[in-house]
Amino acid sequence: MVGIVIASHGDFADGIKMSGSMIFGEQKDVQSVTLQPSMGPDDLKAKLEEAVATFEDQDEVLFLVDLWGGTPFNQVNGLFEAHKDKWAIVAGLNLPMLIEAYASRLSMNSAQEIAAHIIETAKDGVKVRPESLQPKEAAKAAPKQQATGGQPGSFKYVLARVDSRLLHGQVATAWSKTTNPTRIIVVSDGVAKDDLRKQLIMQAAPVGVTAHVVPIDQMIKLAKDDKHFGGQRALLLFETPQDVLKAVEGGVPLKSVNVGSMAHSVGKVQPNKVLAFDQNDIDTYKKLESMGIKLDVRKVPTDSADNMDNIMKKAQAELDKNKQQ
Incomplete structure (x- = not known):
């Protein structure tokens, strides 16, 4: 090396x-x-x-x-x-x-x-906003990557990730470099209704990759009939495991889910530095596992995968302890 x-x-x-x-x-x-x-x-x-x-x-x-x-x-x-x-x-x-x-x-x-x-x-990496300040020779649109992989009429799902931060540095650089998507799709009902968050996400896409924000029902429709995006390499981002479950139950054909980060909030326990769970989260991940979906717990591609079952057992023990208090 x-x-x-x-x-x-x-x-x-x-x-x-x-x-x-x-x-x-x-x-x-x-x-x-x-x-x-x-x-x-x-x-x-x-x-x-x-x-x-x-x-x-x-x-x-x-x-x-x-x-x-x-x-x-x-x-x-x-x-x-x-x-x-x-x-x-x-x-x-x-x-x-x-x-x-x-x-x-x-x-x-x-x-x-x-x-x-x-x-x-x-x-x-040197850019400026407003874009009108960018030198003319540098303001030319970056060439889009050619759609590769997948069969006509179907996505090739290169990564599905649960990350409460959605599209940020680790995704835009590390995961994009290793999975080479042509589309990054944020699948979230809440974000789809928030014009500011949608705009910021689309601006955060790496050069040559197009970012979209779609509600879950729309992602299900695309998975079943994606003739407009067939053949594209899709990286899907979800805020919560519940959104993943709804998408999978609706027909989005995921085989594995990368679990990156889950923000802490009231009522949740945090068994490690980046993942926080309530009972619904644990039940949802167990249901995904029962459907044959592999859970890959890593922040970045070079990390060693953590054992999700062990993490959930620790979270469950903390939740049970809190109930008794």
């Missing part, structure tokens, strides 16, 4: 590394190196060398630095000269660049190949 060193002035490298982990999961062979006011160039160089020494493969290293010509870049560039046949440096670090680098490591084994690939994503 290509090792990645994130280098910056001040604590920027540490912060963006943390942000990347929140969105794409913890990463192997990634180190952040920061230039502090008390340090000199030689001190920074030593820290860079120490970071590279921790990597399993020290022949393939990608450096992501904050500023071209700054001290972090200059010290990285000095090390680069002895390895320029394989190492690579990209300056102008931003979060889209870092996430794309993480995703690229899943299929690319060369630091220089990844470096060339992530530049466009880094540029595309």
Whole structure:
């Protein structure tokens, strides 16, 4: 695996590394190196060398630095000269660049190949609202991905996910990169009636992917007769397991459901950091399991799957305890 060193002035490298982990999961062979006011160039160089020494493969290293010509870049560039046949440096670090680098490591084994690939994503991540302020050459509509997968007249369901946050960073980047949808469909009666939330969701779609918000009954109709979207790769997002159950009972042919996050509210218990349940939630998930639907508990694709039955047992015990009090 290509090792990645994130280098910056001040604590920027540490912060963006943390942000990347929140969105794409913890990463192997990634180190952040920061230039502090008390340090000199030689001190920074030593820290860079120490970071590279921790990597399993020290022949393939990608450096992501904050500023071209700054001290972090200059010290990285000095090390680069002895390895320029394989190492690579990209300056102008931003979060889209870092996430794309993480995703690229899943299929690319060369630091220089990844470096060339992530530049466009880094540029595309710089946007402005109102859109009229965007430079004309950058305001051209991004090309839409071609519909692939599935048979004419039917969706290919690449992911169905329960996530109270719906379309956010982990979905727009990590899950979209690994499932490659052409459509992201938020299935929610409540959101379908909220024009502001609908607009924000459609604007949050990754480049080349179209986002929709539909009520549950409309999703059921599309699943049965999707001639307008046949052949598309669909990623479905649900706020609650109850919405999933209603969709499945209506005829949406899901085989598995990824459980990402469920927000805490009054009357719910929280057996882990991201999932909160009441009795209805537990009963609903058990019914989905009884219908043969696999429950995959993961925040991001690189996480190991948690055991949903064990999580629900813990939640049930907490609910029962609360009843007795």
